[in-house]
Amino acid sequence: MKQLRIAAMGVLVAIFSASLAADLLSPHPYGEQYRDAVNAAPSRAFPMGTDDMGRDRLSRLLHACRVSLLLAPAAALVATTLAGLLGGAAGYLGGTADRVFLRLSDLFLSLPWLFLFLSVRSLLPLNAAPAVSAVATFLLLGVLGWAGPARVARACACGLRQSDFVMQAKANGRSPMRLLLVEIVRNLRPVLAAQFWLAIPVFVLAEANLGLLGLGVSEPLPSLGGLLRELENYQAVVSQPWMVAPAIILIGVTGCLHLVLGWEEIRR
Amino acid sequence: MTESLPRSDDMEAAASGATLLDVAVSVDYFGRQAAVREVRFSMERGEILGLIGESGSGKSTLAMAILGLLSFRGGKARGEIRLQGRDLLALPEREMRQVRGRAIGFVPQSPLAALNPTLRLDGHFREAWRAHRPDRNGWREVLPDLLRRVQLPREAEFLRQYPRQLSVGLAQRVLIALALLHNPRLIIADEPTSALDAITQSGVLSLLAGLNRDLQTSILFISHDLVSVARLSHRVAILLHGELVEQGPAVEVFGNPQHVYTRQLMATLLVNPLLRR
Numbered sequence: 001m002k003q004l005r006i007a008a009m010g011v012l013v014a015i016f017s018a019s020l021a022a023d024l025l026s027p028h029p030y031g032e033q034y035r036d037a038v039n040a041a042p043s044r045a046f047p048m049g050t051d052d053m054g055r056d057r058l059s060r061l062l063h064a065c066r067v068s069l070l071l072a073p074a075a076a077l078v079a080t081t082l083a084g085l086l087g088g089a090a091g092y093l094g095g096t097a098d099r100v101f102l103r104l105s106d107l108f109l110s111l112p113w114l115f116l117f118l119s120v121r122s123l124l125p126l127n128a129a130p131a132v133s134a135v136a137t138f139l140l141l142g143v144l145g146w147a148g149p150a151r152v153a154r155a156c157a158c159g160l161r162q163s164d165f166v167m168q169a170k171a172n173g174r175s176p177m178r179l180l181l182v183e184i185v186r187n188l189r190p191v192l193a194a195q196f197w198l199a200i201p202v203f204v205l206a207e208a209n210l211g212l213l214g215l216g217v218s219e220p221l222p223s224l225g226g227l228l229r230e231l232e233n234y235q236a237v238v239s240q241p242w243m244v245a246p247a248i249i250l251i252g253v254t255g256c257l258h259l260v261l262g263w264e265e266i267r268r
Numbered sequence: 269m270t271e272s273l274p275r276s277d278d279m280e281a282a283a284s285g286a287t288l289l290d291v292a293v294s295v296d297y298f299g300r301q302a303a304v305r306e307v308r309f310s311m312e313r314g315e316i317l318g319l320i321g322e323s324g325s326g327k328s329t330l331a332m333a334i335l336g337l338l339s340f341r342g343g344k345a346r347g348e349i350r351l352q353g354r355d356l357l358a359l360p361e362r363e364m365r366q367v368r369g370r371a372i373g374f375v376p377q378s379p380l381a382a383l384n385p386t387l388r389l390d391g392h393f394r395e396a397w398r399a400h401r402p403d404r405n406g407w408r409e410v411l412p413d414l415l416r417r418v419q420l421p422r423e424a425e426f427l428r429q430y431p432r433q434l435s436v437g438l439a440q441r442v443l444i445a446l447a448l449l450h451n452p453r454l455i456i457a458d459e460p461t462s463a464l465d466a467i468t469q470s471g472v473l474s475l476l477a478g479l480n481r482d483l484q485t486s487i488l489f490i491s492h493d494l495v496s497v498a499r500l501s502h503r504v505a506i507l508l509h510g511e512l513v514e515q516g517p518a519v520e521v522f523g524n525p526q527h528v529y530t531r532q533l534m535a536t537l538l539v540n541p542l543l544r545r
Contacts, residue, residue: 161340164381171335171376172446173369174399182395186386 008256015253019065026059031220039240048242051230055220061245064222068204069253071138076199078142080192083149088184090150091157092166101154108147114209116144121215130221137216141203149195156191157184197261201254208250224250288313288453288486293347293357295329295338295510303343304329304510311454314484316476318501318518320491320533326510327490328377331458334488335374336364351454370400373447375457379439383431389442390427396446407449418445418475437468444475448485455479456488461496473500494537498522506530 018025027047028034034046034054042049048057090101117140124136160166166183174182204224210216211225212232219226227246230236237243289311295304304326311317321327332338333345336356349356351371356364368374376382383392397407415422418441431439440460447455457476461469477500479485491497497504498518505515506529514527525531 164376164378165384167337167340168374168376168382168443168446169384169395170337170340171368171374172396172399173365173367174395175365178395178398182387182391183384187384189386 005259008259011252012256012260015065015249016069019062019069022059022062022066026056026062028056028059030059030063030222031055032059039236041240042242048245049240052236057242057245060222060227061249064224064227064246065249067134067217067221068207068224071134072141072200072203072207073196075138075142075145075203076196078139079145079199079203080149080196082143082146083153083195084185084188084192085180086146087150087153087155088157088188089180091154091159092161092180092184094158094161098154101150105147105151105154108144109151113144113206117141117206117210118213118215120144121210128218130218133216133218134221134223137207137210138203141206145199145203145206149192149199152191152195153188156188160184160187194261197257201257204250204253286313287311288315288352289334289488290348290350291330291334293330293333293345293349295326295333295343295345297329297344298342302510304333306347307507307510307512309505309512309515311486311488313453314480314486315503316480316487316489316501318489318491318497318504319507320494320497320504321507322492325507327492327507328458329510330507331374331456331488331490334456335368335372336361337368366400369396369447369452370450371452371454373450373452373455375440375443375447375455375460377459378463379436379443380431380434380463382443383434383439385431388428388430389434392442392446393427393449396449400450410449414445414448417448417479418442419471420445435468436463437465437471440464440468440472441475444472444479448479448483451483452485454486454488456490458490459492460489461491461493469496476500494533506533 022030027045032055034040034050034056036054037046037050038054039052040046040050040054046056046058048061050056051060086101086105090098120140121137124133128136160183166179169179169183207216207223208225208228211223211227212229214229216225217223224246228250230243231247287310291310292306292308293304294302294306297303307326307330309317319327319330329338329343332341332343334349334351334356336359338345345357347357351367356367359367383389387395393407393411394404398404401407411427412422420426420438420441431442434442440463444460455476460476461472464472473496476487476489480487487500489497489500501518503516504518504521506513506521506527508527508529514521514525514530521530522534525534
């Protein structure tokens with residue numbers, strides 16, 4: 001099992017570093033169209049073939065990984081930070097603040113995710129720049145994804161509120177803000193770290209879902225979701241099986257992240 | 269250490285005579301009325317008052333009431349708690365926060381649980397300092413003397429340690445140092461030695477006695493350990509089921525107990541420690 005985890009870590013490092021170095025590794029610009037080589041099979045010039053607009057699939061895959069795998073952790077960071085502050089404050093303060101927090105997070109948890117994203121994402125202008133749409137999509141995921149991790153943080157903060165060291169800090173006359181940040185949120189870090197790692201694959205998949213519906217990152221900027229959209233065409237997949245590569249990468253990254261996360265938990 | 273930290277409340281204290289603390293209080297918990305019933309006692313400057321009572325008799329409740337922390341445990345105090353003439357129960361939370369740690373220091377029962385496990389020792393001093401002082405790094409100047417007073421190592425490596433790396437005895441000394449950081453008039457020590465072995469316990473008691481002697485710090489020493497109370501206290505108060513059944517100079521209470529419960533307590537002592545003092 002340990003070797004498996006090390007291998008998973010290796011795969012993740014390889015994919016992340018390849019996506020970071022996308023500009024160097026890509027044989028072609030990701031938006032460049034080669035009109036005379038549309039839907040081409042893999043060749044020396046196009047190692048993974050080209051798509052229906054004549055763009056190099058390998059270059060697009062590398063850049064897609066960069067967009068998804070860098071912005072998903074950023075979104076997870078936003079979500080877990082919000083979760084730590086809101087859940088920590090609610091658990092620490094208790095009373096009315098806690099009740100308001102519980103109802104609000106209930107609301108966010110019970111809303112159908114996909115429809116929520118669809119309606120909020122559709123508020124963005126359709127002609128927004130690709131980079132803006134990418135950042136906006138993941139920012140939305142981060143801002144809307146706080147409720148689940150925040151409930152976990154809140155439950156832990158409730159326990160911390162009654163702890164001796166929080167009482168001692170109060171007896172030292174510490175301000176409520178310092179108490180929240182130093183005594184509560186600091187002690188929530190292991191829990192928040194686990195929530196952070198769990199959120200990354202969820203957000204990668206959520207972006208892919210949005211991408212399938214055309215509401216993710218906008219063209220010509222590739223994202224894993226955008227590339228997966230091509231798989232809707234069954235005939236094309238049968239005739240060009242290399243189109244499946246983004247799906248394999250996505251499954252691989254998600255699986256590897258969960259393997260590595262399991263390792264983190266055992267070490268803790 | 270103490271000379272460099274003038275007590276801000278000296279003027280006020282001078283006006284109100286020698287009485288430091290005047291308590292006349294009842295405490296209700298949610299769902300449990302009168303956990304403490306009309307307990308009255310007062311403390312003079314530089315006095316050590318030993319508060320004796322069995323578990324659940326309301327000792328810690330009284331400590332929490334004086335610190336204004338009852339609401340966090342679901343309790344409410346009625347009556348008056350006057351510190352140098354100022355009624356603490358009437359103070360708004362913002363002002364009460366200035367009293368905690370600055371005018372009243374607190375030494376808790378379980379030293380290791382009372383330190384934040386994710387914070388190094390110097391972080392504890394930094395945070396406690398920042399609670400009452402605007403200068404961020406002033407604690408670095410007062411710390412060496414403070415650590416020497418409570419017999420803790422003064423090396424930087426010691427302060428870089430996490431609480432889990434300390435023994436219980438060292439942790440309790442750290443907490444006493446934290447309670448002394450702002451040089452308070454009163455220290456409330458809530459069973460500070462109950463988690464310690466006999467030798468460490470003896471060391472902490474000597475330390476508290478020394479603080480009282482050298483700094484004239486008053487100590488409300490809460491304990492169920494009669495020997496510790498007898499060794500340390502000038503006066504003693506006995507708490508039973510939330511009521512104060514007897515109080516007086518230690519020599520009198522230990523030498524000639526009046527209340528039935530006090531007599532029962534004294535009968536548990538194999539050798540009356542005051543006779544050996």
